[in-house]
Amino acid sequence: MAVYTMHLPQWKRNEVAEIKRCSEEHEVVGLVDMYGIPASQVQQIRQNLRGVATVKMTRNTLIEHAMTEMGDKVEDLKGHLSGQSALIFTNENPFKLYKLLEQTKTKMAAKPGETAPEDIIVPKGPTSFKPGPIVGELQQVGIPAAIEGGKVKIRETKTVVKKGEVINKKMAEALVKLSIKPMDVGLILQAAYYKESIFTPDLLAIDEEQYYNNVVLAAQQAFNLSVNAAIPTPVTISTIISKAVREARSLGVEASIYEKDIADLIIGRAFREMLTVALAASESGYELDEATRKAAAAVSAAPAAVAEAPAAQAEEKEEEEEEEKEDEEGGMAGLGALFG
Structure with a gap:
């Protein structure tokens, strides 16, 4: 028996031993705040976490004893103990654990003295209340209530409590009557120990969609840099070669290099340039031979043909860009598979 718990009663030593055993059997050891959670809600949370995570409630002092005996980085969890802390054990990584705990939260009515987690907004519209004292009660807390059509109606949408403000008794009672439940109730992860590191909520609360988009953008920029700087990689080599071939062909045409x-x-x-000159000459009175005249007439009938060369170049450029896009999308396919 470790010296830290030798002086403790047997039942406390058993508790410490149980905490240590659970910690050794799971990848993640976390602390969660249980403050303000009704017993019925705790039971529901346990059921929702069954098979994924185990919640153990015990005294903070016993948690400290257990962590002190385990030592290493896990001992740093002691610094996150506060209020009504409980232990949570799981083999999921901390990010999945945090997301799972956020999903177990439910909305509940506010109690007097609690702090608003977000702005509390009362929407405008009719209520189920008949005319009576309720109108005055709502007006006393700043809710614009009036009687309309034989019912109590909220005349305009209003923020009655701002984020961080304390909810007083009258406001709490009014919100209950309006069936507004602003409080998120559930296990709040205080910290988690995983693979020699401590993870806190500020590290775990990530926007997955934004994170994914950032990774995709970085991969696209790396792809473009590799192609434009001609740095060959297994993903970009085919695009680099295709780009070089197109540029060589364009250079050959511009420089009139006769290659097969x-x-x-x-x-x-x-030929297209000749037709353009012939058309201009015919408009100035120059007589063209029959073959050239027919070709010039075709150009005259379809003026867009005069711009055929640049249009063809534009079309060719669009095809090139489309090919590059397809190559790039192919390179991104492997990345997308990582995110499902």
Whole structure:
């Protein structure tokens, strides 16, 4: 028996031993705040956590004794003990545990003296109350109530208690009558020990969607950097090669380098430019041969053909961008699979 608990009664030593045993059998040891949770709610929470996590309620002093005997980083949990703390054991990671505990919270009526967790807002609209003293009671706490159509009605939406303010008795009674339950009741994770580290709520309360979007954005930016800087990787090598081929083809056309893969493109561009010049000449009175006249007439009938070359280039650029997008999306597929 460790020296820390030798002086304790047997039942307390048994409690300490039980805490140590549970800690050794689970990946995560956490502290949760039980303050203000009704017994019925505690039982419901235990049922919701069955098979995933175990909640053990005991004295804070015994928790301190157990953690002192276990030593290492787990002893740092003692600094997070406060109020009506209880232990929670699970094999889930701390992030899943935090999310699970948040999901077990339910809304309950406010009690006098409690602090508003968020702005408490009374919406406008009719109530189920008939005319009577209720109108004055609501007005006394700043709720704009009036009688309309034989019923009590809230004339406008109003914030009656701001976040962080204390809820007084009259306000609490009014909110109960209006069936407004502003208090989140459930286990509040104070801290969790996992793999030699202590995790606190500020580290565990992450926006999963935003986190995912940030990772995706970082991956896309890394992909683009790799392609534009020509840094080959297994994911980007095909896109880099495709981009180099397109740029080489464009350079060959612009510089009129007669190579078998681009000769047709050069001739096609020259033909389009010739038609443009012929059209301009015919408009100035120059007589064209029959073949050129027909081609020029076709250009005249469809003015958009004059811009065929730049339009073709734009179309080709769009195709290139679409190919790059497809390659990039292919590179992102593996990343997306990680997030389901």
